[in-house]
Amino acid sequence: xxxxxxxxxxxxxxxxxxxxxxxxxxxxxxxxxxxxxxxxxxxxxxxxxxxxxxxxxxxxxxxxxxxxxxxxxxxxxxxxxxxxxxxxxxxxxxxxxxxxxxxxxxxxxxxxxxxxxxxxxxxxxxxxxxxxxxxxxxxxxxxxxxxxxxxxxxxxxxxxxxxxxxxxxxxxxxxxxxxxxxxxxxxxxxxxxxxxxxxxxxxxxxxxxxxxxxxxxxxxxxxxxxxxxxxxxxxxxxxxxxxxxxxxxxxxxxxxxxxxxxxxxxxxxxxxxx
Numbered sequence: 084x085x086x087x088x089x090x091x092x093x094x095x096x097x098x099x100x101x102x103x104x105x106x107x108x109x110x111x112x113x114x115x116x117x118x119x120x121x122x123x124x125x126x127x128x129x130x131x132x133x134x135x136x137x138x139x140x141x142x143x144x145x146x147x148x149x150x151x152x153x154x155x156x157x158x159x160x161x162x163x164x165x166x167x168x169x170x171x172x173x174x175x176x177x178x179x180x181x182x183x184x185x186x187x188x189x190x191x192x193x194x195x196x197x198x199x200x201x202x203x204x205x206x207x208x209x210x211x212x213x214x215x216x217x218x219x220x221x222x223x224x225x226x227x228x229x230x231x232x233x234x235x236x237x238x239x240x241x242x243x244x245x246x247x248x249x250x251x252x253x254x255x256x257x258x259x260x261x262x263x264x265x266x267x268x269x270x271x272x273x274x275x276x277x278x279x280x281x282x283x284x285x286x287x288x289x290x291x292x293x294x295x296x297x298x299x300x301x302x303x304x305x306x307x308x309x310x311x312x313x314x315x316x317x318x319x320x321x322x323x324x325x326x327x328x329x330x331x332x333x334x335x336x337x338x339x340x341x342x343x344x345x346x347x348x349x350x351x352x353x354x355x356x357x
Contacts (some may be wrong), residue, residue, distance in 0.1 A: 232262075259281065
């Protein structure tokens, strides 16, 4: 599990000798010299990055009692192929992905809360929680979290409803997804999104799990639901195509490292036991 962020800023001269997992973020990307190898415990000096003293440094958790640090760069140093999205860390397992996702989200929070949105004065980080405080008007800000629902819809023929959005390549399908709106429950959002995106009604929602997702502030929550009626009708400019698939004849779908892939595989395994 990721621990609470320690917002006590360490001085760079002292930090260079600290050993830990370093998650270096610049413009939403993470520094990873070898995309096939997960981060290893090392000192900041061993990373070989040039520092000018303006970088923000904080601890964002631990992995097996080894501290994890965020180092925020303002400008992304060369070479470009050393910088990756947090998705790249999925292959290294959940602890590294969680810390990579958190590093990106905390870095964005620090970058976008330098000034008060209420009075325009400078914001200051508090050292007992992850928050920015305006000393002039008292306005306090916390990192934004955007909840998103994933919905795996199954019909009476034990078929799974999968869709392809305009953002995905041909032949790649996933379960339906959408953001929760203000004053809406997760369940209400799931029902609304399915109706909007493919025109069908669902019920009997069963919660499966959640996963933080750096998109850049998302928290993915997953449900399995029963199809209750309606004809497939794809939402223009959002869904390219949607179909019912037999669980033993699925197209290309997300891998199990993602929550959507995990839900799909849960249904596939349950179907194989019948």
